[in-house]
Amino acid sequence: MPDRWRRPHTWDGTWAGKILDIIYGHYKKALDLLPLEDKTELAPRLLDAGVCFGFADPVTNIIANTLSFGEPAPDGSIKRRKRKRKPKTNASEEARSREEVLSRIVAGDGPSPPEARTVAERSLEGLVSFLTSYFRYLPNWDALRYLSLARADLLVAVSLIQKDHCYRYKDQFRICSPAVKTSLKCAAWSARQPNFDGFLAGCFALVPHINKITQTLSAEGRCRLTAHDISFLSQLLANPPKLKRSDKPMDLVAKRFHDPEPKIAASIEDVPGELTESLRGVLMDRVHEHYLKAVSRFPMKDLQTHHHRGLLKAGYCFGPFDPVSNIIINTVWYGTAFPPSEEFGVDMICTLRHVESRSANGLMAFVRSCSPVISERKAMVYLLKCNLDVCEAIQMAKQEGCDVSICDDNGYKAAAKAAYHPNPEAYCEFVVQSLPALRSTVRSLLRPSHMLAPIEILHLSTLLSFSSVESLEPIIHLTEDALNQITNYKQDFLTQQSFVRGKVEAAVRNYEQSKGCYYDLGVICGVNDRVGKVTGIFDTKFQYTHANFWASQDNGTSTLFFAEFSNDEDSNYEPICYPVCGLPTQVRCCYCEYQGIRIVHPIGSWWEGVNGFEKIACGEQYFTNTEIVGRWKLIDNRVGIFVQDYVYLDPAHDAKLIQAVNKAERVRNIDMDAEMRRRKSEPAAGH
Template structure:
């Protein structure tokens, strides 16, 4: 975080240096204090444009300085020339450096009141991103700002790509959410007049194409007349303009910065597999052991590990599944990350867990590339052996650790080149998946460790599992029919898409009151692909109502909460909200949904967990109270 803060401030210092060269401060000295007080670099333009516009639109207190756009009065003749020379002498290099020194202050001071306008800009940039994007931590906001060179709209483009947002839900400059986020940013940046800032931003949209140079990067130089003209533009009533202009210009800057689009390897892996095969068989191996580490790239590793596990340890019974629990999908992703980190820790001496994660981020989870980068930085990478993959499998809670280590170290190298050739295609057909399974079948020669199960499901636990399964498949059938009907009848799709899989359902949306236990809507996330061969699309719709219920402008207390958080007057903070969300969004352990994949020959932990759950369900209130008292007494004795 400290490194990113330093880099972002260096970018902003460069923008302020450019502004000092662009504005006629020697003839309009009143602009300097306004720049230092209100010239933040965030808004609907590029950073330099934002600084200039925020400076010009700032209205000082009465009797403080001349109004913005009014040059210092000059008499005629010799007195004009004399005054120009005097102003030029005053505005020498030392005066300019003095202003710049009030912007450049090094590290952020401990006292918010002592911060410079550049540091206030950084506060506002981070606050906007963490207010606008739900569950975006501060360190992640700083990372996006660093990559985008402190250009707010370019950072937004990056985050939207990373979160795979549909065009319908992307950044809209006139939305209430954007206005609220800008207000929070202005409050955290300690701007003297938040309303003036918001008005200036609205006016900027109307005149953006007249202010920004055509190439978006050309050095600017404004005369006194230019400043007066720009100032008068903001006195006019803003004209309605297409809200796509700011993001269009940001897109140009985005490509000039040469940035790359991130992608989700797990969703891509699912989209490449034939859906018939995935629904009928490979969802089992995908969620049990579809880890992204191995000798290939992360995407290929997921497919290879998935097919290998279902080949070596097939599911005990036929199971047609097209609705995946999101929590289980997140679990296998988290386990993959744990495995990758521990693999690097095992094969590279003296590297820290934090550094291992940084190298994985820089290499986009490409293990070989990460190891190459570590080696170039002077680390010893010669410790690569079976223990590295064992450490990864153990950290990932792989259900068959010994079999996997034997597979990846002994069996896989013999067919590695054939697998590379097979997977180097655009999609995988059922015949190619079958061929891949045949190539990986040699791993069956290594016997899996026998668990020697001494437990089995009790009668109550067996009835509970059967009840869970019946409820799950009933819900799956209902949801699938609704989604398929939506794809057929929805105006946006009109039968052009086919369902691939459903990422579970939230049935508890849109209650009428706190006491009303009935919900008006359900929210379903699912993947669908065009029936003609195009890339897979991500769709989201509501199947039990006419709209999706999300907090909007009328959301009770929402805006006030964000504003209080931005100014530090709220008991909640962004990190606290995220840490609470991580308890829900990054689950580990055994879930109720694991009954779908229950294997009585291997899942001893599941058997014990379900037996305990079923036993606790049979307890009456008296039994539960006695258990609580016994536990409390035991703790006192200890």
């Protein structure tokens, strides 16, 4: 690039600076194609709204966005200004004129305020905003690296990320999905598009005509578009047909590289291996999906009265069967082998996050124990491609040339240790020595997608009851301070559970009245009570709670629901309730992601946070994507002690946890005593 093409100093030497150099090249090509002398109105339009992102290649996007921009007429159409044609100029004057326009696109000597940034800088902000709004867990820095590989081509970057994150076909980019529309709005807000609605309409209007417009722009021997070409393209964009299922701009992505698919595949390998954070988030989403399926296959009453404890303490998804079956088997086995000192029932599981995080660590440790050359990132890739089946993941590694050992007891030992299993020795003995003799019987009992009856759970418990039961005499006792703290935790849990249960029941009753049907409320399996604005004055309190729960009808079918309700007891806010399916990647909630809680939200319904990422793009939210990513990274990687561990603490089986609680309370008391002594030693005010 010429020396006069300078960037803001804040971007020099970064990925952003390199991408801006690439973007400047796209604008030079677009300017070379546009007949600026015959259509003098094009230059100001390009400088105002000709951003390089959209559903085509960057140069086509620049031209299409330029042509789509105009002043909105009263009837909603685009009014284009007519200007007098200037006398023809010679070639040197044309080149100088284009250089002047290009100099207004290229950034100046230093960083400029947002309102003064060039269309190229705004394009880069829009590109990053689209990617971080569309993909969960994607840090801005990673988005920039993918954009650099994609040469600032938005859909090529989308393709790279999808392939690098092992997206399944059902989760891949869909032009009319809510997630795409929301992300495009976020990009437009970030880029400060002057005609917001016109830009959105123009992007979708381009899709049915991408092939025709691309052919026009890349016609052999063409040096520049004519005034007739501009009129033709403008009419196409002004009168778009309805989108068809066959309109798939992603089909054209491979053609953007000189070599089609192999070039993109090679670029994926160029993504640095340390970009594992967002990949772990994708893995955790997949793990959560399996846990939701496992919960739905338990008889709800059995789960609420007994098996909730085994699920949260040892219901890991690794083992010799598919992940859902492993969760069920490990849950039932632990409850049978290590029964609680005292049974208690629950209506609510606040979050499955801690057992899911431990499961993910166990899965990766299992794969890596079979081959030391497999990195953490590669282990996650194998697991995602094999739907979390450890043995299939190891087989895939072997097919790719890794020197691997078979699935044996070393793998289970590594998995149990990494997952903080409460009794790893007993688990390894169970899964390696005892369970193989029962595999065919257990497999026939756990038919895919089959909701187990109470008698089948009882049969499974009997099958797995060969393990010796531990003595119920506690080895280590809780100190008085620790016991008081555990009692407080349990009381807080029961208070929250009572409140949430009442609100969810009200939401279900509203839904039943609107649909004319009846549902039996099952277990609440995810709660985020920090949604919306802070309303508490003396104690921190938020407006709403988001929750997932299972409910069943008389025919035995169980449905996952989403509910939103007010956190005030006497609020007039009517709780809302919608059935949801699976874990749709097309719906995001900034509040739940900020808290690191996986809640399944409905598509296309009004709930607090549905426009949260648009507010982030506009700067109206109190946190940013960077803060969301930072929080979930800390939360998802945590495998130590959780509050739920305190609720389920059992003196007969949790000696290590009791030691940790006793130590924590001892340290806290020491700190409090030290603080009291410090305050007493301070001189009184005024002395």
